[in-house]
Amino acid sequence: DIVMTQSPDSLAVSLDERATINCKSSQSVLYSSNNKNYLAWYQQKPGQSPKLLLYWASTRESGVPDRFSGSGSGTDFTLTISSLQAEDVAIYYCQQYYTTPRTFGQGTKVEIK
């Protein structure tokens, strides 16, 4: 199985400041034939189901604010919230869909400082 490891486990950021979450996979999720990274990011607000934020590592899902961005390739990825808003308080998960079983990171909890 591909192990996904996120860091940090939690972070507290002031409103309008930047939040950065890292995700590392135990093997590359870059498919060489199409040069795509098979990685997604999800947001889970308290008491809700997860919601797709980004796929192919950096493509925003329709309706997702542009303050959310994704970067990275191969085994190292980053989710950045450029200006944290109160409604962004949530747990964020990365997930690889390069192979089965699909695997998730352990989650990163984002709070307001």
Add this chain to the structure above:
Amino acid sequence: QVQLQESGPGLVKPSETLSLTCTVSSVSITNYYWSWIRQPPGKGLEWIGYISYTGGASYNPSLESRVTMSVDTSKNRFSLNLTSATATDAAVYYCAMSTGYYLDYWGQGTLVTVSS
């Protein structure tokens, strides 16, 4: 607006079979891939597996010996059966839809407790 709704018993006895159904609205189940994911209380997400409308499926090896998924195209829904339930199977179970490989839409989840 795609909607998915999980249903099934909220309480399952140890050693019995956990059975859940996901009813899909606003899109035909004869497209895409249909997944189950679970989340133990206070913990992270675990992928259980997916199935296509043709019946082709892929299961997490950690659960494969106990898992069966099926699709009912006439009712636009799909199901999960997990046999020999134990306390470690207690979780919120989510169904989800994949247009590609990632999980585009999720249901609201249903909590399943395993207890006698």
